[in-house]
Amino acid sequence: MFKKKGLLSIVENREIAEHIFTMKLEGELVNELDQPGQFVHLRVGQGFDHLLRRPISICDVDHEKQQLTIIYRAEGAGTVAFSKQAVGEQVDVLGPLGQGFPIEERKAGEHVVLVGGGVGVPPLYYLSKRLKSKGVIVSHVLGFSHAGAVFLADEFAKLGDTYITTIDGSFGEQGLVTDVLDRWNITEWNALYSCGPLPMLRALSQRFEQHEAAYISLEERMGCGIGACFACVCHTPESDTSYKKICTHGPVFRVGEVIL
Amino acid sequence: MFKKKGLLSIVENREIAEHIFTMKLEGELVNELDQPGQFVHLRVGQGFDHLLRRPISICDVDHEKQQLTIIYRAEGAGTVAFSKQAVGEQVDVLGPLGQGFPIEERKAGEHVVLVGGGVGVPPLYYLSKRLKSKGVIVSHVLGFSHAGAVFLADEFAKLGDTYITTIDGSFGEQGLVTDVLDRWNITEWNALYSCGPLPMLRALSQRFEQHEAAYISLEERMGCGIGACFACVCHTPESDTSYKKICTHGPVFRVGEVIL
Amino acid sequence: MSINDSVATSRLEVKLGDHLTLRNPVIPASGCFGFGKEYAQFYELDALGAIMIKATTVEPRFGNPTPRVAETKAGMLNAIGLQNPGLEKVLSEELPWLERYDVPIIANIAGTTEEDYIQVVEQISHAPNVKALELNISCPNVKLGGITFGTDPVIAASLVRKVKQASSLPLYVKLSPNVTDVVQIAQAVEEAGADGLSMINTLLGMRIDLKTRRPILANKSGGLSGPAIKPVAIRMIYEVSQKVNIPIIGMGGIMTAEDVIEFFLAGASAVGVGTANFVDPYVCPTIISELEGWLDKLGVQHISELTGMGWKG
């Protein structure tokens, strides 16, 4: 099967939290997207001002409407440019890319915990929807810096127990996501899927090193996004030269599979 | 007096002949524009895909509506980008720049001939309007490659005698503008103003070398457009190192003032 | 896309010296195309003139720490650090996999000592689909060696002579632009027996992150590629092609068929396309499909007629 690239039209693009935007993209390529945790690789505009594509997670997919939702933080040059694109403009999208969260392994009735931080939260939304539709019971532990940075809180609450933490305590509980896991004694689960900043992923990895089904989703600066350029590698425990490519072997890895 | 730069809004941008576009730009800066033959220096978009500004002649000015009209050929990367800009978008305009046609010297009742070729025609339109409003009798000799490339024919006809030539004879008379001057024996004039391709300007210069009031408008690749970078110089007859800058001493020169 | 049409015709076929004939002049550049597999997910690799595979070293290498890439205006920086699976795996897995396609492979060779180079050259030359070697004497990312081979004409020539003895395959030497006098190096390797040149490799560059106040790349500096460097590539090829009698595979910032024509006019006989593959994975077949239209526009029967037209007579 040949991989795909397509032009999707922007049908929505608006700020939903401080510097956080949601963008809805519509077009045929959306038919190809159905694995939570996979990502798309987006061109910024058309010229060469932003030469490299930006990797952004699938946050939601509506196959009927052929719509993809992404949520991104407008921070650097490219994402700020995204935030200024108007409804009706087209975005060059490459995807789906990478290996998503292994939901095939989950069964109805199981309990799964999703742990997300900042812009690591978006991919968990589609994941949660897909798990729920399989009959899996999902809890969400989502960390943000402060109240103004919180997004999707209501949407997650509709899918299952949702614990929100902020570092400054201005929304939900004060502290880190790991504090919530401790405080609420969330230990009985069949799988844990997480995405967020490296320190969070490190803490989770240490804590659940022995667990069979604890997964993390990683970020790295990418060139090709398809495994050809070796930009996005990380070490694995096997040897000095053994590695995984985040763009193709990941971004989702089992805890312990790669060295953080 | 400080020079000006401004953002003008596109109120019209459409093809009027093959690859020839007319663009109407609106904004305060238009108040500053009133000399025919001067030019504006336009940024192409906002990033660095097209780093240099493009020099384009003032083709018409409507001070009441604060509108500037330019006519340009979409040929290279920048002008093709212009042609794709939508109504409502803004263009960063620097101007007015350079020395225009010296219309102060003209008096009511005098006869003036305007000779233009291709995209050298646009500046003659505002020139003709201004001369006519002074009571000067204006004839136009305009050359194009072929029928599909002709523009402004009707508009010029309203301002005075208008002879159109095409190289292939598909519109107006067949031949070059100089052929028309010969054929119609257009020799009785108080001034001649011309703008167009170099071979045309060379032919006119040779022919009217001795004439007091024969003017040509030149083109050259520009850096700054304001006289600072020495990109746009041409030799003058005085010495090996004597020169004129087309962007500031020109683009309009008296025949013989510079070496073509 | 009319890939197959354009492949079928011979207006794009290029002969590099007597030693190598390509169905068209478009070659993915080394390091930007892995060992082909990833792009085979997008199109049939037979469409290509050839493939320059990722630099191969004797031993597997992990390369530099990440981040390894950064974006610049109209360009990018990379400091991959020659990560590759090592000679053995390239011979046993990567090259055999590529045999399913009817496309010549140009093997990019890297090393830190002359012996390293020779060892890779000797063994990789036996692979049936490897039709030429590209000697990477210019990769700026590896501190031991690499850069020194490419900046000193005497050292470069010595390496070339030894490599020529070790293999009968046509040898392309990949020149670094980070030198005062690229013509001097080009002439030295030509005299030493190189069958062709490929140029240019990346310019050394850096970006510093305003937040961390440190270079973005873990390796600090990296190689600048993409449209930003095209004028440097064109200038060097224009100069070198007038001073050597071996073919040049031109590269540096090619994004479009128009760019390819410009490289030919400067003096290239074929081209490498690197960074552009990241922007658009289909860029090589797209360029190939547009080249003939350009030949028509330019009134040229065969693409080779354009080589060096920018300076010829």
Next chain:
Amino acid sequence: MSINDSVATSRLEVKLGDHLTLRNPVIPASGCFGFGKEYAQFYELDALGAIMIKATTVEPRFGNPTPRVAETKAGMLNAIGLQNPGLEKVLSEELPWLERYDVPIIANIAGTTEEDYIQVVEQISHAPNVKALELNISCPNVKLGGITFGTDPVIAASLVRKVKQASSLPLYVKLSPNVTDVVQIAQAVEEAGADGLSMINTLLGMRIDLKTRRPILANKSGGLSGPAIKPVAIRMIYEVSQKVNIPIIGMGGIMTAEDVIEFFLAGASAVGVGTANFVDPYVCPTIISELEGWLDKLGVQHISELTGMGWKG
């Protein structure tokens, strides 16, 4: 614009060695600002840290034939060829005109022989508003001399020594990026007595016109400037600033205040802004007005604290 505000405060004041204090670090780069007159039509030149005037030679020069500029992706090429009105006119007209502004002038000096340089240096040093010299040993456009001074450390050092004897003004040497080892040249001119460095000059580049099939520039090749070359400039300044003890005026692709900060982090103590003036004639005062905001964002009291922070401790 808050030009006057930012000028008034001292957070932007920079001391270049003991020899030169500027009210802010932003200097229009030589050749991109003429002799100031044109930009004085846009804003008061007192806003600037200093002005680097167009290269001056003994005799008036017409320079190269046109076209002299071409556009490239995120850059431009120029081959002006050192056109200037000659020493006499610079002394009698251009410099006196600039005296109406309270702004130090850095005189860019070019020549084709050592004697040429010395003659300009001796005489221009007497102009009351010339506060420093910038030795252009790197302009790639003039075939006789120019380039050779800048690519050979021995020749560069010899010129610097003679110029130092001819003038007591602080001497900045403008380095060419078109060399294998810029650190070597930098160290050679430092040892020879240079008081500072300015870097980088343009990269040698070319564009070929697909229609005419010839180089766009009449001079064929030209100097590449603009954002495209910024990563090369940053890399060179980062390297050189760790190896010399004299201040560096950094330049190459600066368009914004952010770029200025990046140059400081790399090791610059002040900056030159060239090509950006053509894009936006107000760019220098705009950058100056935005610098303090950046110091706040970075939590830095004074801009000089940023110099070399990209590699320090």
